[in-house]
Amino acid sequence: MSTSHHKRALLIAGPTASGKSTLALENAVGLNGVIINADALQVYSALRILSARPTPEDEARAPHRLYGHVGAEQAYSVASWLAQARREMEAAWEQGRLPIVTGGTGLYFRALELGLAPVPEIPEAVRSHWRSFAGDLHAELSARDAAMAAKLLPTDRQRLCRALEVVDATGRSLLDWQRDGQDQAPLARVTVERIFIDVPREDLYARAEARFDVMLAAGALDEARAMAHLDPMLPAMKAIGLPELGAHLRGEMTLEEATVRAKTATRNFIKRQLTWWRSQMGHWR
Numbered sequence: 001m002s003t004s005h006h007k008r009a010l011l012i013a014g015p016t017a018s019g020k021s022t023l024a025l026e027n028a029v030g031l032n033g034v035i036i037n038a039d040a041l042q043v044y045s046a047l048r049i050l051s052a053r054p055t056p057e058d059e060a061r062a063p064h065r066l067y068g069h070v071g072a073e074q075a076y077s078v079a080s081w082l083a084q085a086r087r088e089m090e091a092a093w094e095q096g097r098l099p100i101v102t103g104g105t106g107l108y109f110r111a112l113e114l115g116l117a118p119v120p121e122i123p124e125a126v127r128s129h130w131r132s133f134a135g136d137l138h139a140e141l142s143a144r145d146a147a148m149a150a151k152l153l154p155t156d157r158q159r160l161c162r163a164l165e166v167v168d169a170t171g172r173s174l175l176d177w178q179r180d181g182q183d184q185a186p187l188a189r190v191t192v193e194r195i196f197i198d199v200p201r202e203d204l205y206a207r208a209e210a211r212f213d214v215m216l217a218a219g220a221l222d223e224a225r226a227m228a229h230l231d232p233m234l235p236a237m238k239a240i241g242l243p244e245l246g247a248h249l250r251g252e253m254t255l256e257e258a259t260v261r262a263k264t265a266t267r268n269f270i271k272r273q274l275t276w277w278r279s280q281m282g283h284w285r
Contacts, residue, residue: 006093007190012102013109014197015273017207021054024102028062034092036085037066038103044236046072046227049220051239052211072227072236082111086186106276115185117177119166126169130161140164145173196277196284208266212241225249240266
């Protein structure tokens with residue numbers, strides 16, 4: 001991949017423990033690249049160990065951006081990440097470097113490519129009306145926005161409600177707003193190479209379980225202890241292994257039990273990641 005083009009980007013994605021960070025670092029060293037994080041948990045400063053952030057040694061080999069820059073008490077959003085990732089990509093291009101975006105959060109990559117629909121704030125009365133509506137949402141949407149209704153399942157109440165509240169409040173289809181977002185997406189008119197690291201599921205499970213043992217040895221329990229005072233509903237508190245270690249610290253289970261449950265949670269998370277990627281990102285190689 002040439003680095004001489006002004007607007008090029010390399011995207012490297014994959015499930016947890018697939019080796020994407022290693023591949024990103026190899027490419028960054030070889031291609032004068034800047035690694036931009038696209039993992040929703042690696043943004044948190046308090047989660048270096050449990051989120052498997054790059055080591056200080058790796059960070060010294062190539063520039064790393066958007067890692068550990070958010071406090072765990074904050075509720076970081078896709079919109080916040082997208083704005084910051086856009087700035088980091090533009091800075092890389094200005095420096096003649098290749099932006100290499102890597103991580104496992106599919107919604108971040110989707111936002112890079114498709115943008116975020118710039119829908120105005122929906123009035124609460126409109127939102128409440130549709131979310132409490134007891135009738136046939138799909139039929140209601142078909143009458144107001146047939147094109148959007150054709151894209152949604154009659155059973156998908158959450159997305160049907162969203163489409164109805166948007167067309168009701170703005171007079172425009174959610175499809176129109178989505179097209180506006182895509183025109184403004186950071187990767188619009190950028191030459192992009194996309195790599196998804198596909199590792200056999202059983203190998204991923206084995207790698208992830210071995211990595212959790214390494215995390216424990218590296219101080220994951222101390223990391224969990226330092227976050228014990230935070231609201232458990234915060235996004236940072238959803239890190240795989242953190243709820244289980246927290247339960248152990250509260251005396252609700254042994255460390256061995258917490259480890260087994262954390263490894264089970266990791267396997268379930270990998271399943272969800274693979275299902276999402278295979279349904280949403282079929283254009284990746």
